[in-house]
Amino acid sequence: MAKKKRVPIPDDIAAEILFISDRTCCVCNIRGKQVQIHHVDEDPSNNTLGNLSVLCFECHDQTMIKGGFGRKLEANQIFKYRNDWHERVRNRKAKADEIASIQTVTGSTETVIVNVINEEDYLNYKTYDDPNLLKDYLDKILIVHNAQLTIARTKWDTGVTMTMNQGNYDMVDFYEEVLIELSTFYPKGHFNNLTPKKYFSELISSRFLWNRLVLEPHGVGTGGTIVSTMTGGSVMNDLKHMIVDMVNSLLFPYEIDEQIDLDKWRDEWLT
Numbered sequence: 473m474a475k476k477k478r479v480p481i482p483d484d485i486a487a488e489i490l491f492i493s494d495r496t497c498c499v500c501n502i503r504g505k506q507v508q509i510h511h512v513d514e515d516p517s518n519n520t521l522g523n524l525s526v527l528c529f530e531c532h533d534q535t536m537i538k539g540g541f542g543r544k545l546e547a548n549q550i551f552k553y554r555n556d557w558h559e560r561v562r563n564r565k566a567k568a569d570e571i572a573s574i575q576t577v578t579g580s581t582e583t584v585i586v587n588v589i590n591e592e593d594y595l596n597y598k599t600y601d602d603p604n605l606l607k608d609y610l611d612k613i614l615i616v617h618n619a620q621l622t623i624a625r626t627k628w629d630t631g632v633t634m635t636m637n638q639g640n641y642d643m644v645d646f647y648e649e650v651l652i653e654l655s656t657f658y659p660k661g662h663f664n665n666l667t668p669k670k671y672f673s674e675l676i677s678s679r680f681l682w683n684r685l686v687l688e689p690h691g692v693g694t695g696g697t698i699v700s701t702m703t704g705g706s707v708m709n710d711l712k713h714m715i716v717d718m719v720n721s722l723l724f725p726y727e728i729d730e731q732i733d734l735d736k737w738r739d740e741w742l743t
């Protein structure tokens with residue numbers, strides 16, 4: 473068979489496939505890894521959106537294995553992984569909007585906590601130093617947190633790696649939203665002059681990488697599939713405690729007035 477000529481992927485199509493994949497490998501779903509765009513049918517001139525998928529270098533290597541005991545990732549498997557992942561990214565984005573709307577609807581016009589979604593929103597958003605607003609938010613978030621945990625537990629209880637990972641990623645998404653919300657109580661530009669969304673997105677990617685590296689002391693890829701679940705669990709735990717640290721700092725001046733019972737909040741948050 474004659475080798476097909478590689479045609480560069482048009483910028484708009486590359487941007488689209490990266491967006492709908494959340495710049496994350498559709499096979500292992502591990503955030504923060506370097507990724508590349510793969511031609512599923514192995515024809516490098518077929519740059520239609522339907523033929524492209526985002527893979528990390530490790531998973532991409534698995535598409536190249538020929539013979540031996542390696543498990544080659546076949547095109548039909550990649551299509552399945554890819555379609556599942558794209559749907560999951562869509563749902564995550566919808567869920568983030570849903571959490572934002574819960575937070576917006578439950579506040580009055582004056583007490584709306586703006587959810588920082590993009591650069592434009594960030595330029596317009598206000599920061600808050602009103603302890604009552606913070607208190608309202610913290611009360612509300614305990615309820616949403618419990619609801620999120622209930623949903624995640626049904627996924628963890630399946631014992632199926634992919635489903636358990638989804639439970640972890642749901643919680644990571646939720647904690648990311650909370651971190652972004654809490655950052656609106658700090659001055660504008662406080663987080664390294666980045667938008668809170670960008671700042672936490674980078675931080676979380678780096679936590680995924682850190683926890684993964686820690687969990688595989690004998691080399692990347694040596695820990696088996698359970699490592700992805702353990703990594704997600706560790707990131708989840710990191711973020712949960714980062715939220716406690718933020719709340720702790722934000723409440724410090726007010727706690728003296730006993731307006732807010734930090735210990736009680738923390739106990740409920742960490743259960």
Ligand SMILES: [Zn+2]
Nearest residue numbers: 497500528531
């Ligand atoms: Zn991968």
